[in-house]
Amino acid sequence: MTREPPVLSIRGLRKSFGAVEVLRGIDLDVQPRELVFVIGPSGSGKSTLLRCCNRLEEPSNGSIHFDGTDILSPRTDINAVRRRIGMVFQNFNLYPHMTAAGNVMLALRQVLKKDRREAEAIAGEALARVGLADKRGAYPNELSGGQQQRVAIARALALEPKAVLFDEPTSALDPELVGSVLQVMRDLRQAGMTMVVVSHEMGFARAAADRVVFMDQGEIVEQGPPDTVFGAPRHARTRAFVEQIVRH
Amino acid sequence: MSQWDRFAETFFNGAVMARYLPDIVAGFFVTVWLAVLVFLAGLALGLALALVRSLRVRPLNALIVLYVDLFRALPPLVIIVLLYFAMPNAGWSPSGFVATWLALTLVLSAFAEEIFWAGILAVPKGQWEAARSTGLGFAATLGWVVLPQAVRVTIPPLTNRTIAITKGTALGSVVAVSEILASAQTAVSFSFNPSPLMLGAAAYIVLFFPVVLFGRWVETRFAWKR
Ligand SMILES: Nc1ncnc2c1ncn2[C@@H]1O[C@H](COP(=O)(O)OP(=O)(O)OP(=O)(O)O)[C@@H](O)[C@H]1O
Ligand SMILES: [Mg+2]
Numbered sequence: 001m002t003r004e005p006p007v008l009s010i011r012g013l014r015k016s017f018g019a020v021e022v023l024r025g026i027d028l029d030v031q032p033r034e035l036v037f038v039i040g041p042s043g044s045g046k047s048t049l050l051r052c053c054n055r056l057e058e059p060s061n062g063s064i065h066f067d068g069t070d071i072l073s074p075r076t077d078i079n080a081v082r083r084r085i086g087m088v089f090q091n092f093n094l095y096p097h098m099t100a101a102g103n104v105m106l107a108l109r110q111v112l113k114k115d116r117r118e119a120e121a122i123a124g125e126a127l128a129r130v131g132l133a134d135k136r137g138a139y140p141n142e143l144s145g146g147q148q149q150r151v152a153i154a155r156a157l158a159l160e161p162k163a164v165l166f167d168e169p170t171s172a173l174d175p176e177l178v179g180s181v182l183q184v185m186r187d188l189r190q191a192g193m194t195m196v197v198v199s200h201e202m203g204f205a206r207a208a209a210d211r212v213v214f215m216d217q218g219e220i221v222e223q224g225p226p227d228t229v230f231g232a233p234r235h236a237r238t239r240a241f242v243e244q245i246v247r248h
Numbered sequence: 249m250s251q252w253d254r255f256a257e258t259f260f261n262g263a264v265m266a267r268y269l270p271d272i273v274a275g276f277f278v279t280v281w282l283a284v285l286v287f288l289a290g291l292a293l294g295l296a297l298a299l300v301r302s303l304r305v306r307p308l309n310a311l312i313v314l315y316v317d318l319f320r321a322l323p324p325l326v327i328i329v330l331l332y333f334a335m336p337n338a339g340w341s342p343s344g345f346v347a348t349w350l351a352l353t354l355v356l357s358a359f360a361e362e363i364f365w366a367g368i369l370a371v372p373k374g375q376w377e378a379a380r381s382t383g384l385g386f387a388a389t390l391g392w393v394v395l396p397q398a399v400r401v402t403i404p405p406l407t408n409r410t411i412a413i414t415k416g417t418a419l420g421s422v423v424a425v426s427e428i429l430a431s432a433q434t435a436v437s438f439s440f441n442p443s444p445l446m447l448g449a450a451a452y453i454v455l456f457f458p459v460v461l462f463g464r465w466v467e468t469r470f471a472w473k474r
Contacts, residue, residue, distance in 0.1 A: 082382065089374060095379075106392060107382035107383055110384055111384055
């Protein structure tokens with residue numbers, strides 16, 4: 001069997017903010033349909049890593065290839081790359097002045113230049129996919145946190161991305177709302193979406209992740225299948241972190 | 249003659265009022281025209297400056313800040329007088345109307361730039377990031393995501409500022425613009441009776457009261473919960 005090329009390939013990635021080096025040489029490949037789960041203490045650089053992948057943050061050094069494209073090359077049209085990488089934020093970042101459908105349609109209309117009817121149809125499908133077919137006319141402030149986050153996921157999915165990056169998608173949610181978002185992510189995985197997820201939801205990681213990556217102080221300390229990383233971590237730092245999140 | 253009759257005779261003299269009403273009405277339309285032109289040009293220029301500032305080009309921003317601070321510091325009357333009496337020495341003789349319009353436009357644009365810019369800054373960074381992460385460019389993000397939110401928070405201060413500065417049209421009376429106040433003053437000096445000033449005040453109320461009410465309405469209309 002021939003191995004497919006990775007969707008995302010990161011080599012020697014470094015990022016400094018001023019004098020502080022936040023990412024210190026990250027190497028990471030993400031295979032098609034793989035769900036990579038990233039954990040690590042606060043400030044270890046997880047968000048920065050994700051944000052470098054679509055250049056919301058400009059890397060200081062190293063290389064990132066997405067779907068065969070060198071995204072750090074000056075010749076690369078970064079907007080074209082970004083629409084193929086979905087991103088889901090901790091705080092949803094829905095546009096408060098637009099309805100759920102409007103949120104999903106904006107990039108369809110403005111980036112993919114779909115006409116209104118087509119954009120509405122795609123938005124409807126995307127919202128149905130996250131279980132919100134009946135909320136297309138609702139404004140973000142009329143939706144629960146869980147529903148808002150699912151609209152944000154629909155907004156990313158509508159562009160038919162090759163991969164979706166999740167930065168703590170459930171951290172801002174009340175506990176009873178977490179399940180609905182995780183269910184959508186599980187469905188996504190089932191459908192074969194390539195995903196990189198920063199989260200502390202260990203139950204979800206054990207059930208759905210192919211691989212868990214533990215980061216600390218800007219480096220990948222350890223990675224492997226969820227059962228190994230959570231059950232029998234090799235490094236003391238991983239063990240300490242895992243014990244701590246288990247206790248919570 | 250009672251005291252009240254004398255008061256009415258002085259300040260609300262029907263004959264004088266009737267006689268000078270057409271002048272005041274003419275002044276009213278000059279004021280409206282001037283205020284509308286100041287409003288349109290001042291807000292457009294202020295918005296344009298705020299948009300340029302959002303590109304964050306250092307030297308350009310320094311110039312904009314200088315411009316804004318200068319025109320917020322100078323009293324509008326000083327600018328009008330400078331334009332009207334000093335510009336002719338530099339080879340340009342604006343009419344009183346143009347001098348007043350330009351001065352108030354510059355002042356309004358300076359305040360409006362600050363207000364628009366504050367509104368743009370008040371939009372959370374996450375809004376930019378969400379839009380950019382879906383492939384929208386800078387201009388599309390600004391136009392579709394950031395400005396619509398920025399404009400909402402700017403409406404109350406912008407309304408107040410616009411009303412305050414368009415009332416400065418009365419300063420045009422100093423440079424021979426026959427707007428409401430100048431018309432009223434002329435009438436007073438011809439009739440030796442202050443009644444036309446009352447008419448002038450009434451004209452200002454007729455003009456600006458609806459504007460103030462409109463400002464209130466817009467404020468509630470655009471307020472929304474987060
Ligand atoms: N724009 C920035 N300017 C300066 N420092 C930054 C910036 N963004 C992040 N940092 C710093 O980089 C480090 C890593 O931040 P990052 O947000 O990637 O961590 P994280 O692993 O996502 O943490 P958390 O679990 O708290 O979200 C932190 O020390 C943070 O203070
Ligand atoms: Mg983070």
